[in-house]
Amino acid sequence: MSMIRLPEAKRYPPAGYCIYCKRTPPEVTLSLEHIIPLAINGHLLLPAASCEICAKIINEQFERGFLRDSVIDVRAHLKMRSRSKRRNKELPPSERPGRIARFSDTGAFLEWEQISREDHPFAYVGVTLEAPTILMNKPAKNHITVYGGELYFDKTYYEKTMKIKGRSGLVQNFSPDQLCREIAKIAHGAAIAELGTTFEPFLPPIILGQSSEIFHLVGGAINTEKPTAETHSLSLTVMGGFWVAIVRLFAVLGAPALMAVVGRKR
Numbered sequence: 001m002s003m004i005r006l007p008e009a010k011r012y013p014p015a016g017y018c019i020y021c022k023r024t025p026p027e028v029t030l031s032l033e034h035i036i037p038l039a040i041n042g043h044l045l046l047p048a049a050s051c052e053i054c055a056k057i058i059n060e061q062f063e064r065g066f067l068r069d070s071v072i073d074v075r076a077h078l079k080m081r082s083r084s085k086r087r088n089k090e091l092p093p094s095e096r097p098g099r100i101a102r103f104s105d106t107g108a109f110l111e112w113e114q115i116s117r118e119d120h121p122f123a124y125v126g127v128t129l130e131a132p133t134i135l136m137n138k139p140a141k142n143h144i145t146v147y148g149g150e151l152y153f154d155k156t157y158y159e160k161t162m163k164i165k166g167r168s169g170l171v172q173n174f175s176p177d178q179l180c181r182e183i184a185k186i187a188h189g190a191a192i193a194e195l196g197t198t199f200e201p202f203l204p205p206i207i208l209g210q211s212s213e214i215f216h217l218v219g220g221a222i223n224t225e226k227p228t229a230e231t232h233s234l235s236l237t238v239m240g241g242f243w244v245a246i247v248r249l250f251a252v253l254g255a256p257a258l259m260a261v262v263g264r265k266r
């Protein structure tokens with residue numbers, strides 16, 4: 001079985017076309033694509049690979065929400081930088097206070113409270129999902145089974161939690177389609193960077209919001225690996241005639257892997 005493990009940092013040769021809509025200059029202007037977002041320390045670069053129209057769809061439909069709501073605390077605790085630091089004068093996540101949710105006695109959400117990052121209990125929920133249905137020879141369906149969430153926290157978690165008065169908790173946003181479209185985007189970029197045009201790509205309609213068969217192609221992977229030294233791990237392999245990307249965001253914490261079927265071998 002062939003297995004390609006991507007390095008943590010690399011600048012690939014320019015794509016020269018938009019890897020999502022296939023348009024080329026002068027019709028569109030191409031920009032550099034970070035295969036894993038820079039905001040979560042992605043350093044795999046694919047120059048001249050996305051047009052402004054596709055970049056806007058990706059940002060507005062899922063990537064901005066994913067980075068802001070789902071991984072904001074992990075970004076702060078792993079001291080990740082912010083791309084828009086200067087542009088909107090926001091503090092980078094590494095310098096932002098953490099946030100906790102305040103609840104009423106009946107359990108209703110009341111408000112967000114900002115507490116210093118030093119006092120903020122860190123926890124990250126890695127979601128485990130059913131495998132993509134295409135790999136199980138099943139038809140596409142409009143739902144996905146979420147097996148669970150695996151909680152990763154550091155050794156100061158309980159000590160810090162005890163210090164917080166009142167009814168409160170950590171809240172991490174989880175949107176299956178947002179998460180799976182982000183995984184699809186990372187997987188597609190990785191496949192184009194490593195395999196070029198040697199495969200027939202499946203994921204652009206999902207990334208661009210033109211297909212709702214997200215969970216036919218994106219889902220959970222078998223994962224028994226220990227935490228890694230690198231922040232994320234990314235690899236490509238062949239399963240049943242398909243190229244599949246194994247995307248393990250926050251592998252450094254021990255988080256579970258997800259996978260996306262990037263396309264058919266030509």
Ligand SMILES: [Zn+2]
Nearest residue numbers: 018021051054
């Ligand atoms: Zn495009």
